[in-house]
Amino acid sequence: MSLEGKIALITGATGGIGAATVRGFVAKGATVIATDLDQALLDALAASLPADKIVTLAGDITEEALNSQLVDLALEKFGRLDVAFLNAGIGGELAPTHDYSTAMFEKVMRINCTSVFFGLKYVLRAMLGGNGGSIICTSSVQGLQACGYTPAYTAAKHAVMGMVRNAALEYARHNIRVNAVNPGATDTNMMQVVADTLGHGNPDKVRNAFEASVPMGRYARPEDIASMVAYLAADESAYITGMPHVVAGGMTTHWCTPMQLPVN
Ligand SMILES: NC(=O)c1ccc[n+]([C@@H]2O[C@H](COP(=O)([O-])OP(=O)(O)OC[C@H]3O[C@@H](n4cnc5c(N)ncnc54)[C@H](O)[C@@H]3O)[C@@H](O)[C@H]2O)c1
Known part of the structure; x- marks a missing residue:
């Protein structure tokens, strides 16, 4: 599978899944625009890769202006944007709903949900002016199911699924695919x-x-998730849009595992 020549934006790029995806994309021939909060960490990531394969810009992805700047950077430097991996996220608190802080609920929604909307908005504008593209949003198994004590995270990751399906419908005729990766x-x-x-x-x-x-x-290893993201970015997945892609070692197959039953 090759990403040769593709120009890709990756958010949350110095985190576990983000950095593994940056490395996987570059190894497969892509050039990456990488963003995250800390420029020093972005510099360290870039220093480990060929200089002509990565451009970095630090900032808070919840700022709408940063999303537009990142897309502008891709267009100025490379003339187009083929792929976007909208991946930045936080877990938030672990607490039952009646004890969950409103400030944390709003923070998690802003980072995990609103910033994905900002990313979609500006990336789609750029892709509409080109030959199409592939957008992958990081949802979660918690975008499909709940595990409790995470009302904001679960809501935000379900909202990501909604935005993915909505955008997939809106832009399918423009050859822009929008999918979710759902890590366990x-x-x-x-x-x-x-x-x-x-x-x-x-x-x-x-x-x-x-x-x-x-x-x-x-x-999961971060590379397990990065492999799925690379597939969804590649031409091999050309007919896939609007779908969740669970990478979770079988987590969502069951309501209990054989290991939990008192058998044998
Ligand atoms: N680790 C898991 O078990 C798991 C499971 C399912 C989904 N996910 C999702 O995968 C994505 C990546 O998470 P990860 O596991 O690599 O964790 P991580 O903490 O290693 O990476 C998250 C990255 O997002 C960045 N980020 C957070 N807030 C930001 C902001 N306001 N602006 C810019 N960047 C910001 C962080 O700096 C960090 O580098 C997240 O969306 C997360 O919700 C993770």
Whole structure:
């Protein structure tokens, strides 16, 4: 599978899934416009890749102007934008709905949902002026199901699915595809924060419990998610639009795992 010659915008680019996707895209021949909050981390990522394959711009993706600047940067430097991976996100608090802070609810919605709308808005404008393209938004298994204690995250990731389906319909005739990737528990800072928060000094206990609930018995590696994103960006997925793409080791197949039943 090749991404040779493709120009791709990636948000949340220095995070676990984002950085793995940047590396995977560059290895497959793409040139990447990478954005995240911290310029020093973006510089470190860029230093590990061929200089002509990555351009970086730091900023807060919840600022509408940054989204437009990133698209302008792609058009100025490369004349077009073929792919966008709208991936930045946070987990927010872990609390039942009646205790969940309103400020945190609004923050999670702003980063995980509103910024995806901003990304879609400006990326679509650029792609409409070109030959089409592929947009991949990071939802989650929590964009399809709930696990509790995450009212904002679950709402935002379901909202991403709605925006994906809506945009896929609106732009299918323009050869612009819009899909979601729906990771399960993935071995990044986000799951580490969950383990630290719930673990009360014993994060491994939480990790082990999560992994035991996954049929394949392990977290996803960031590269497992990046492979799906590369496929959705590539011409091999040319007839796929408006769909979730679950990468979760079998997590969404069941209401309980055989390992949880008192058999044998
Ligand atoms: N790790 C998981 O288990 C998991 C599962 C399902 C979905 N996801 C989703 O995958 C995406 C990537 O998460 P990850 O697991 O790589 O976690 P991560 O924390 O390693 O990466 C998230 C990145 O988003 C960036 N970001 C956060 N707020 C931002 C803002 N306001 N402006 C710009 N950048 C911002 C962070 O700086 C970070 O680099 C997120 O959307 C997350 O919700 C993760």
